[in-house]
Amino acid sequence: MLYRLVYRSRHALAAETASRELDELVTRARAANARAGITGALLLADGHFLQAIEGPLEPLEALFERICTDFRHRDVQLLEFGPVEERLFAGWAMEAAEVGAELVARLPLAAGGAASGALTLELLRSQVEASRAAG
């Protein structure tokens, strides 16, 4: 049975080293996720994370627990969690994209963000895909 979760958090990384650390984080996450059968996408915007991860329940819960024990994340909020029929990010061990400030308002990054779950996922997907195409 597949599950998917979407969470958001702020990152507590020092501004000058943030981008390097994030790169490393994503690289490490990719390798670990590939082993655990987890796929997903990560959006970085204005000091926030918005991440969707999907996979079997056990590694998914373990991964989320690691995130919740990690103090590089702040204000971790679970936006969605539940069983799903199929992967939305099949083949993406962890794709990351950074979006500009103009998009932040449309994403549920800060508390009170307006986007619904489905819209959030669609945004995630399109942004990450666009980033891949550009990269």
Place this chain on the structure above:
Amino acid sequence: MQGALDTLATCLVREHDLRIVILAGIVCAIGMHSAYAIGGVVARSPQSRERLVWGAAGTLATASAIWATHFIAMLAHRPGVPVGFALAETVASWLLAAALVGLGSLIAIGKPGPAGRTAGGIVSGLAISAMHYTGMAGYDVPGTLAWAPGWVVASVLSGVVFSVASAHAAWSKRRPVRALAGSLLTLGVVLTHFLGMAAVSIAPDPLVQFSPGAVAPEVLLVLVTNAAFLILALALVAVWVSVRFERRRRAEARRLRHFADVAVEGLVVCDGERIIGLNRSLERMLGRSREAVLGRAFAEIVPGMTAADVPVGTEADAAVEDAAGTRIPVRIVAQDIALGDTAHRVVAIRDQRERLSTEAEIRRLAHLDPLTGLPNRRSFGEELARRLAETARRSDRLALFMLDLDRFKPVNDTLGHAMGDALLRRLARRLGAALREGDMLARLGGDEFAVIARVDGAAEAEALADRLIEVARRPYLIDGHVLEVGASIGIALFPRDGRTPDTLAQSADIALYAAKEAGRGRWRLFETEMTTRRQQRRALELDLRRAIARGELEVHYQPQIEAGTGAFTGAEALLRWTHPTRGPVSPAVFVPLAEELGLIGEIGEWVLRTACRDAASWPEPLTVAVNLSPIQLRSPDLVDMVFRILDETSLAPHRLELEITETALIEDDGSTLATLGALRARGIRISMDDFGTGYSSLSYLSRFPFDKIKIDQSFIRLAPDDAGSASIVRAITTLGSRLGMAVTAEGVETEAQRRFMEAEGATQLQGYLISKPVSAATVAAMFRERSRARA
């Protein structure tokens, strides 16, 4: 030397019948060996009487054998002249042999050790010579006997020397040497005799009268033959008994060995320091075979200790070394036992590994919380005391955090304890991740945790508390469930908020309580005023319990009238508490306290019973309204309790109105609505109190057919001037009339409010404008007065 040997050879060969000499040697050998066989039986005989009999038999056999050897050899003697034997000397020689052999044996047995054996050997050796020369004194020949002194001395010495050698051989530890004892003695007897015979020569002398009383050789032959048979018989019996003893000894040894092998403890038998036996447990403990250990020194298996060092009777700690060189902790104790006739030391060796590891496990369990692996309350207490002492010495500062989960109970109650346990394990890990090096986290029990942290000041403690609360608040995904809990923390700083572990912990607890009171999910630093507030609350708690016991609680009634007509319709029961010194205490203060203390059920039942009894005394159709707390509503006994009180007080059900608040319905799982349905079916009316202040009021109204809605007095108070409140009032009255529910306006205080409410369609009014709360008797009086006035 050559001459001496020639003399001996001449004596033996020329003057003796060799066949008879051999016979004498055989009789002697049988006799001496049987003497030792009997000696062995004596040593093994457990009872002194048996020992005495066998001792006597042995002495008899030995003496007889020496004596018979002598006379058989004498019969072999062919001096070439007729010979005879004097009776007296013949008998005396036997008696002397018996006496000296007996004495020698007694000395050897009575004085264990080499000296006793030497002395016993000398006496027995002399017994041989004494017998021989006494016997020779009775040797009658037609002539005189001449003695060569050198030969005599050699004869006597050889008897003594071989007898002593034989005695030492008999007590030897080595079996082959022991077996030589009989042969050595035989040699002694034979040498004494033949060296003695070589010493003598017969000078024929016709003048010497041949003694007429002498025993003829033929007679002697009979006597000697009998003596030989006696010896043989005794030897056979002794051998038979010996064999039986041996068989029994072997069986016993086998049995002992089996016993020893069954023993869980390792057993080792030492002869001095040499290991001569061990059981299977010890083989297993050492990982070595019996053969590899036997014969080694005790210190080789218990390094640094000799068998003599091992205490008798009290256990001592030691270590044995196994085949791999590993030291095994053991406890050892020794016992000295006699095996055969020598003392041996048996050492019992008990493996302590299991006990020590069990003890270590017990110590670990005593200090660790088995669920989370964190230190438990006990080790937390020890650590706190230790760190406080250390911090005080260095005049540092330290913060103590008491952490308690919010909303943990519902997790346990609805998802089960396994889920609760999994949550606590994860929480423990998260809290651990939030700590710095050197901070200590402990689980005190349930969902209570504590942290001891070195801090420079309050700000640092607060920052850590923020981290702890944040990490605890993050969602938990467990088995597909999302669990959301929070944490409240009380912080006490050392030394400011307490100088001892107890006072510091108490301060942190008080701060935790304050954090919970302030709405949970937050931390509070201890403040002195918290203690005061806590104490006040404690006092109130005590007073409330006393008030219930002393009947200080009272029920007052807020009269209700029908809108428009102004007719009395009934009253709402209000709980009042007038404290003897505090004065009136607001229900807003003591009702939540009673709920928290679990007293609300008792108080609620008392209010209901009082109200029903009072209302039953009122004229028809006056009704009474009683408030139900959410806790009462969740009680499964509520319906039975209400029906029982109605029966007791004989109040008609339609005159009772039960008021519930919206909040009571929020956590409803269906059972609350079922309870209300059961009450309503009996004719009791149900009204919704404080309407408009809750969450989604409309949905409740549609789910349950309330008889009445009571508009919260906060709206009435602002109406009609406040447009917002007025429109809410209007909406509610419209809704009420559409749903066919009566609408009561609470807290009507002015004529303007009364007019507004009547205009908006409220069906019932209550408030200070109508009447302040009054006693039960006054309600009845007011009703009668109003009825008369209208009549």
